[in-house]
Amino acid sequence: MTLDSRGREAGRAFRAEIERMETTDTDWVSIERFQRLRAGKQRRQRIGAGLLAAAVAAAGIVFVTRAFDDASERNIPAAPGRTGGLVLYGDWDDNLQQADWFTVRPDGSELHDLHLTATCAVWLPDATRILITNDAAVGAGTPLRPALVDPDGSNLRPLDATRNPDLNLGCGDVSPDGTRIALEGFGQDGHAELDGIYSIRASDGGGLVRLLQGPVSPPRYSPDATQLSFFDTKEGISPTGSGALFVMGAEGTDPVRITPWGYAFDDHAWSPDGRWIVFQRPYGQLYLVRPDGSELHQVPLNLPPGTGALNPSWSPDGTWIVFSLQRSDQAEIYMARPDGTGLRKVTSAPNAQGQHPDWAAPSR
């Protein structure tokens, strides 16, 4: 068989499989479905940040009843005011394929629009700044690089001392001592040989070191800075796109798989005491596992029907897990105890896409 004949046969088989789906799911290709998606996006676009903030403050209960039709969810309380710190989270914009970033108190008060658009954002360990992907600077010959901003979203400082134009440096995490950033790297225009996990200086983005070749996912530092965790996938895993979590030395040594294949999907976070890693299974359940792969178990959340929990992170004292509660075309930030109790709402806004919360300690 020649390459050409194999390509044509692969194309025919691919088309046949796609067409088969149309005959088994009548709603898959329907203009009604397109209009539903479009209407959802339009509703969301009408809600500006100012309106959102005012609405949360003035009429949260109205939003609750409009946004959710399940009685059990209407009983979920807002987070208590005694939990301190500040939650950073993104509101995903499908058109930009990036998020607008906000901060909010864990009790839902003091919502603040950072007027910042980026794919990823996380607090630095001392909560003095925020690490973001500097998407706005990407252009022809200018690959993706990280940047730092102040907690109010101002004073952007690009970390662009790494010059390789074929290497993008995306989402990552700052080491506990604040000196290094571990982040995903991926090649430009098919340079897959550049894919992997990298480390750069937190001061200027220089000092590039590749820690591991292959996996492209945001790594996370252990609280004692001795280890990094990351997600990886491979062909043939079910469901497609899922994978497993790994832990390795902070210098990229001895990666060890700590979950079964197919259990994990991308996001995960170390507990502040370093004893647990929380992660999401592909279909919206939160799980906990020890960094050595033992004691894998589900966080028994009593979620409203038709919802799933994603993007988990920890409170600074390790007593809460904050996450994105996803339902159909909207998502909001929630929190719960690691044993699944105490489920409560942090943000309330119709048609928002709140995700990737990161909870910083109270100001120091």
Next chain:
Amino acid sequence: MLERSDPTVEASPGSFEDFYMREYLPVVGLAYALSGSRWGAEDLAQEAFLAAHRDWHRISTYERPGAWVRRVVANLSVSGFRRRVAETKALARVALLRGEAVPDLAAADPEFWAAVRELPRRQAQVVALHYLEDRSVADVAGILDMTLGTVKRHLYDARQTLARRLGVQEEEA
């Protein structure tokens, strides 16, 4: 539905609804082939059609609006970063809503398509349009806004690479 009698000729776009119903399936297929993401392909295609809808008064006047939406989705699909983000959202959402959407394409030579996705961005786009949509070099050039020579060069380079990686002959001996 995916194949037309003459792929260089597009039917009159008419209403957006007609355009969407006619083109959605092959565009999802293109996104799937190029991104390799079963779950992200629909999101990428929807994004391309939403962009077309927003500017339909202009795009509908194009000689080939189908080419425009393919170019958008082809560019979205080969961005690894965007693909992963789309996949994260889609995979999270799909099981909550309606079970499985786009099928796993185990019967569609996944080794071939995985090798295509390893190609440089433009080569992958050219190969996907050529083999998946059975389009001529001229048609691929029109869709991707390239010259004929550029498409031929990408196709030649891609075939050489694919033949080597897949262990098959590039041409009949």
